Amino acid sequence: MRGIGQDLTVGERIAWYRRRRGMSQEVLAGIVGRTVDWLSKVENNRIDLDRLSVIRSVAGALDVSIGDLVGEPTLLDWNADSGTKTVSALRDALLNYRQLSPFIPGPVAEAPDVAQLRSEVTQVWDAYQASRYGYVVARLPQALAAGQAATQTYEGEDQEQSFALLALTYQAAAVLLTKLGEADLAWIAAERGFTAAQRSGDVVVMGSLFRSVTHTLLSTGRYREAKQLTTDAAAYMQPGLGEATPEYLSVYGTLFLAGSVAAARDEDRSAVRSFLNEADETARRLGHDANHLWTAFGPTNVAIHRVTTAMDLDDVQVAIDLGPRIDTTGLPVERQARHALETARALSAWNRTDEAMAVVLAAEQKAPEQIRHHAISRQLVQNWMRRGRGRPSYQLASLAQRVHVTA
Template structure:
């Protein structure tokens, strides 16, 4: 699949799978409550297909995964940062049976001190927020092995600390894997993280790990379940909020941001607004933008999600009015670039293609790996090329080639 349709738009993939399923445009359109004329425009790139709720509906009827239509997972390039052992090595680490049950003490890794492990976990989380995806992916297998070795080696309070750090390592693995479209592996990582932390009873790390579960649900299009997870996770954390630390408040607020995206993708406008209001209240209590436990949580991140949820709900007026005006320079690179992609989407939807291309090129300049691995970037660039009446500009062709959607 990856090799056959990497240079197709999402609409063209819909047509490809529709032919495979033997469905006419009239039948497929009717099954999702649309017209054949609308579907024809989607398949011919005359309508941008970038709302995940609609893409998910098409995937369900076609009996394919959301990733099949988004062109995910995408191949992680070998770079000086990544080395030549990337996702397969991480898959092997996650599926190593010796990390389970009675075998975990025989992984062969040297158990680090708690201080050394904490430093390694923090360094990789920082690298993720700098959008160094290859670097993080290439180093996660060693981190997971060392963190498990620390859990097996230490006892008492030190073992509790090691479990928390192992949980955060698994959370990072789940978060990174969703960025690469590896949704099944992300689910395994999220599950392992919660299992590692459960004996500690720590609400902060447990709440943080609920984010990775949410990411995995998002990646597979299970938006309604992600909404319920947000409600359940918030209920779990609420008894601990009376004397909440800034970190716990940040984790709590970030859960609602993730939930707001799930609600928007489920076309649930009311719940989207409720979750954004809850996140905004938590941000007001926090008082300013911060990055406790790598949440990048605060008023600016809430505003970013107002733009993103508006785009998912089809409210382009909010996205175009608010998006370009947000100052995200104080946030980690991953958040800044993710917002830039939303701005590019909003401009493109309003047919301000020059502004959209500028926003996307600026984002690529800041974080080429992140832009390369997001479906919006690939969809936008390839759609712009398909719509060109004449020869596309060298700048646009170069962008599409770097995104690996044009040979």
Template sequence: MTNTLTIGERVAWYRRRRGMSQEVLAGLVDRTEDWLSKVENNRIQLDRLSVIKSLADVLDVALADLVAEPSLVSWTSDSGMRTVPALRAALMDYRKVTPFGTGSSVEPPPIDVLQQELKTLWDAYQDARFGYVTGRLPSLIAHAEAAVSAMSGDALDDARRVLGLAYQLAAVQLTKIGEADLSWIAADRGLGAARAAGDVVLTGTLLRSVAHALQATGRYREAVQLTNDAANYLEPHLSNATPELLSVYGTLFLAGSIAAARANDAIATRTFLTAADEAAQRLGHDANHLWTAFGPTNVAIHRVATAAELGDIQVAVDLGPRVDTSGLPMERRVRHSLEVARALSAWNRADEALDTVLAAEKMAPEQVRYHVLSRQLVLSWIRHQRTKPSTVLVDLARRLDVMD
């Protein structure tokens, strides 16, 4: 299986492998045989994860199997030639889960150097330099683990905070490139470091990463429940909330709103968006505490994304282009652009959607290359062409590795 298959073509491939007819599969997901035929022949574009997940469940495959994840991280001058396998090795080091060989051969840098190393990589992530982040995270994790092993007192808690945020960065980065299982491990490790430090805000932001990891494997209802549980954990601390806590609390609800939308729970989606908006209004402006990019604009971005997930395409088309994301980090700006492109494409405005993806690619080529939305949009446009695709579209498809 390669990146050159649409989601519909993958559904057909796995259906045949299961020895299942179109009539049977369509009935099991409460759809018509005609609908499934159109999906498999690319006449209907599958762009709602709730629908894709229902097909994956019936076919007994992982969500990632249908959406063509994970992505191969390209070697670049930024990434070097050690990418996801090196990060996997760092996360699966047996010394972290056994009593054997607990010492580290890595010399821990001073805390301020470690904190700067952390900031550099988080800033690079928000600049959508995914290869750079993936290539350098193993070193950051090794340094932070060594610091936790070597330090005591306040310095130990500082080291644990760096370690927790390093694992959170690993979790969000791995989610971006489709490595859902590794993302779960990273989120779990980060949560352990946060709890050991006794840091409520850090624990809250790691709980959000757990919610993202749940979503990456299609466990949307569990992510909704975790959002409620995590909110209950943070609420006793809100009376004198710092900007960092407000930001973490708000982004937790934003993550939950996406999970609720993917679970087709419109009521929970609205509830979470309202809670996030209240936190944003209390914060008073867009900010980037703990690299959350939280504020009124991020709430608006999620209103667009959840509308698209719920199938409210007109809302997404009307609202999406009006959201001014120029003050947000690049990763947020480009993610929103892809949502706008999805809505435009679903509204039969493919030329505008293509222009939106091309503009996003100019800003953050790696993010567009690795995101399932951009890859599947471009692939669907190629398939839907009644005449020879334009050179611009073909070139984009080849850059995204969805066309030979």
């Protein structure tokens, strides 16, 4: 973030950047097609501004990024898993110029055999889905180096498998960095992963990396491009649907889940319906919830995305009606926690603060690192702290401390 701390709400950040740009409320409100009264209420925390489509519009008018307004990137806490080298070590690994070409001279790490490499990638992804961010960020630099060494050492089928595993490692880096608000680094990881996926010749891995690129486009507010990429990626995979394996179906289906979020943030209701219907049909063909290639795809994840897209379209009633009824216990912890945050966001929008906080606290018990580092958690707590009358409750004050929000 440019010249501003972590302790402001989205509305307060808008006011800060507006003044920095020398803009009046009348001018900014006119640019984004809103009233001055609306903007005043946003800046004074009387309206929660959490729709990313609107935030993108305001960010564009102020010539800042969405991350600047929502308070990203976040500082990843040190813990026993992460040690004291977290995102900086991963940044060094991604920006190592020797990765640009195998013809640049330099030392090459000893290559693990393909089975060992697959085991390392599995451990990283399993930890991500368990919301162990510290563990993932600590293991990724080593896993990337191992994957690169394998692709340079082996030939034939072993090399193709190594490229596939390297692509999935880059994808793990991209999804984690997206969660932490490191959009530029996430894009580098997704792009490198896509290149490795192409070298693997594996259509399923290619589809998985298409999804990763879609998420990085989402994180930078490029919703229309993300929506189009969904259509293009689906067309790429469609010829293989006739004999699709469960893994193939899972990757294909998740393309539409990511696309539905892009469409919702682009305020394209028709595309949202189309993408969710395609995902639902694919989930029915799969027949059950599964986690092939760490997609967590199935009927429940489709239902989760109906809630997410409803919130992005400001259909709060739909989200409140559906969200609390979805049983996510069969899904990975990461999915459970993410849905909990969306449900809490819906409840909070209707001033059901106590219920919303209970949902967040329950999710924190399962996924403390995810809840404490997610922008939605911070925005919710900031709004609750600002809106409360008098001293906050012990529960809220303690939660605020854990998510690094001050009164």
